[in-house]
Amino acid sequence: MKSGFLAQGVAIALGLSTMMAPQGSAETETNENESVIEATTEVSTEDIVGKEEDADETEESVEVDESEEEDEAEAIDESNADDLVPGYIYIYHHTINGIQFKLVLDLSDWQKHTKAEDLLKIKELFYEVYPQMYDRFGGYKPSPTDVEIKVRNYTNDEDNPAAYTTKNQIYLNDKFLESNPMHYDCMTHELAHVIQNGWAGEKVEYGMDSIESFANYCRFVYAYKDGRYNDMVHEMKDAEAKNVRDKSTRFLVWLDQQALSSDRDIMRDYFELCSDGSYTKDNWDKAWKRLFKGTKFEGKSIDKVWKMYLDSKFAYYSSKAADENSKSELIEKTDVRNYIKKNAFSQKYEDSLKAKKK
Numbered sequence: 001m002k003s004g005f006l007a008q009g010v011a012i013a014l015g016l017s018t019m020m021a022p023q024g025s026a027e028t029e030t031n032e033n034e035s036v037i038e039a040t041t042e043v044s045t046e047d048i049v050g051k052e053e054d055a056d057e058t059e060e061s062v063e064v065d066e067s068e069e070e071d072e073a074e075a076i077d078e079s080n081a082d083d084l085v086p087g088y089i090y091i092y093h094h095t096i097n098g099i100q101f102k103l104v105l106d107l108s109d110w111q112k113h114t115k116a117e118d119l120l121k122i123k124e125l126f127y128e129v130y131p132q133m134y135d136r137f138g139g140y141k142p143s144p145t146d147v148e149i150k151v152r153n154y155t156n157d158e159d160n161p162a163a164y165t166t167k168n169q170i171y172l173n174d175k176f177l178e179s180n181p182m183h184y185d186c187m188t189h190e191l192a193h194v195i196q197n198g199w200a201g202e203k204v205e206y207g208m209d210s211i212e213s214f215a216n217y218c219r220f221v222y223a224y225k226d227g228r229y230n231d232m233v234h235e236m237k238d239a240e241a242k243n244v245r246d247k248s249t250r251f252l253v254w255l256d257q258q259a260l261s262s263d264r265d266i267m268r269d270y271f272e273l274c275s276d277g278s279y280t281k282d283n284w285d286k287a288w289k290r291l292f293k294g295t296k297f298e299g300k301s302i303d304k305v306w307k308m309y310l311d312s313k314f315a316y317y318s319s320k321a322a323d324e325n326s327k328s329e330l331i332e333k334t335d336v337r338n339y340i341k342k343n344a345f346s347q348k349y350e351d352s353l354k355a356k357k358k
């Protein structure tokens with residue numbers, strides 16, 4: 001691989017053998033696939049796209065090319081937490097289902113409030129979560145396959161965001177996980193914003209609320225390690241607490257579960273309409289009618305479907321798990337996360353449909 005080759009060349013030139021990342025995992029499941037890990041240090045690499053403002057003579061980046069080809073996100077190796085050093089930029093490449101996903105982990109502003117182990121978890125989360133979202137939603141425009149996560153420190157301690165996203169760049173507040181342990185899936189939420197790839201607020205039903213509730217829908221469905229952490233710390237409001245459709249994440253999850261079938265993926269189609277911006281805010285009644293076609297909701301208005309949701313048990317089950325090893329009432333009773341993942345369309349599915357048409 002080109003990047004691996006270049007990286008190795010520079011490593012030899014600088015003689016930084018100590019930067020070689022060992023195989024194996026500090027804390028996660030075993031890796032059955034063999035993979036090559038190369039890590040090295042280079043100065044102002046051209047691989048650091050869009051980093052002009054940070055690129056000075058002394059800044060260094062570490063390029064890690066960990067595999068030839070990976071089929072499963074689970075097969076990704078862990079680096080040692082000790083390998084992560086403040087001031088460096090780490091670049092990872094993994095190919096999953098034929099698509100190469102590049103992660104730039106920018107630690108130039110890292111002051112170790114976020115634990116090194118948690119940064120490795122974030123890297124693992126990226127390769128587990130993002131390719132799944134990409135497979136279902138990423139093909140339209142298409143969404144970026146390169147994502148940069150930058151740890152940020154703020155000079156004042158007030159009103160700083162936990163994390164935010166612009167285009168394919170995610171900024172994580174260094175102090176957020178320190179004071180909110182287990183909230184890894186804030187990154188799943190931010191990665192959903194990357195997948196959204198610039199939805200226009202005036203072309204989705206409820207502006208920012210629609211953008212945020214879709215990101216929270218993704219946070220729930222694609223949560224790291226099947227919700228092991230997410231369900232403990234992040235509750236999806238039930239219909240009693242939040243009887244308003246514009247902010248209801250749970251309604252989207254319910255809709256998905258109700259309307260998925262072998263020839264319709266309603267959330268994929270919802271994503272497409274939001275991406276295309278074919279409907280202005282006040283036209284979304286029509287958009288929903290179109291989305292309901294071919295589902296059990298065909299011919300019904302969105303208000304009618306919302307009432308059906310309010311009458312369902314699904315709307316009221318608790319989505320909170322007691323601890324890492326427990327399931328929430330919602331998952332226990334509906335298994336909705338697995339159901340959606342199993343039945344949702346994928347790029348492979350779409351490609352097979354296209355091939356049939358030919």
Ligand SMILES: [Zn+2]
Pocket residue numbers: 189193212215
């Ligand atoms: Zn958000």
